[in-house]
Amino acid sequence: KAGVTQTPRYLIKTRGQQVTLSCSPISGHRSVSWYQQTPGQGLQFLFEYFSETQRNKGNFPGRFSGRQFSNSRSEMNVSTLELGDSALYLCASSAGTSGSNEQFFGPGTRLTVL
Amino acid sequence: GQNIDQPTEMTATEGAIVQINCTYQTSGFNGLFWYQQHAGEAPTFLSYNVLDGLEEKGRFSSFLSRSKGYSYLLLKELQMKDSASYLCAVTGGNTGKLIFGQGTTLQVKP
Numbered sequence: 099k100a101g102v103t104q105t106p107r108y109l110i111k112t113r114g115q116q117v118t119l120s121c122s123p124i125s126g127h128r129s130v131s132w133y134q135q136t137p138g139q140g141l142q143f144l145f146e147y148f149s150e151t152q153r154n155k156g157n158f159p160g161r162f163s164g165r166q167f168s169n170s171r172s173e174m175n176v177s178t179l180e181l182g183d184s185a186l187y188l189c190a191s192s193a194g195t196s197g198s199n200e201q202f203f204g205p206g207t208r209l210t211v212l
Numbered sequence: 213g214q215n216i217d218q219p220t221e222m223t224a225t226e227g228a229i230v231q232i233n234c235t236y237q238t239s240g241f242n243g244l245f246w247y248q249q250h251a252g253e254a255p256t257f258l259s260y261n262v263l264d265g266l267e268e269k270g271r272f273s274s275f276l277s278r279s280k281g282y283s284y285l286l287l288k289e290l291q292m293k294d295s296a297s298y299l300c301a302v303t304g305g306n307t308g309k310l311i312f313g314q315g316t317t318l319q320v321k322p
Contacts, residue, residue, distance in 0.1 A: 129308040130308075131308045131309065131310070133310075133312075140299075140312055140313070140314040140315055141255075141299065141301075141310075141312040141315075142312070143309050143310060143311065143312075146308045146309055148308070153308070154308070154309045156309075188254060188255070190308070190310075192308050199308070200245075200257050200260060201245075201257075201308060201310060202257070203247075203254040203255045203256070204254060205253070205254050206254055
């Protein structure tokens with residue numbers, strides 16, 4: 099079974115631009131969660147999608163948004179990029195409807211904002 | 213609010229035992245995960261505790277006390293490849309939301 103995949107792996111953007119990141123979960127997984135990882139803040143929850151609906155949202159500004167498609171693939175978008183958005187963006191998929199299910203992480207997208 | 217505390221850094225010797233502690237204060241607690249993350253890589257699952265007690269899995273064991281809001285990860289027979297960041301994360305409710313601690317960077321020395 100293929101693992102969680104994320105594209106692109108690396109991205110360089112400039113302030114004010116927008117970016118779209120993609121995540122393909124493990125086949126059969128319906129929940130996709132997104133996290134931002136920075137050296138100073140650690141891993142922070144962005145949002146979770148389940149069956150095309152946002153089920154939970156972290157404390158990030160509205161510039162951060164996401165969606166999930168009928169095949170469970172998910173995208174997240176960051177508009178009006180700021181220097182502080184430079185981070186590793188990780189997505190994780192899980193199988194069931196319970197929060198107790200193990201989350202499998204993708205390799206991440208390393209975003210650098212110049 | 214939600215708060216998860218772990219030591220920032222730890223150092224141990226190859227072949228030794230190390231215990232990484234995690235204390236938490238969260239609402240709607242469901243269970244606690246431990247993940248391992250090597251530099252430049254994604255986190256990988258180590259353990260999940262829901263009930264009080266110790267869960268052993270090879271060289272790694274994880275303990276949970278729900279009443280005390282406390283968990284630890286025990287690594288035995290340390291190997292150089294165990295040098296990594298260890299992340300404690302709690303989950304609550306019927307969602308996939310994980311709240312992570314800052315992580316503990318473990319350095320294993322020869």
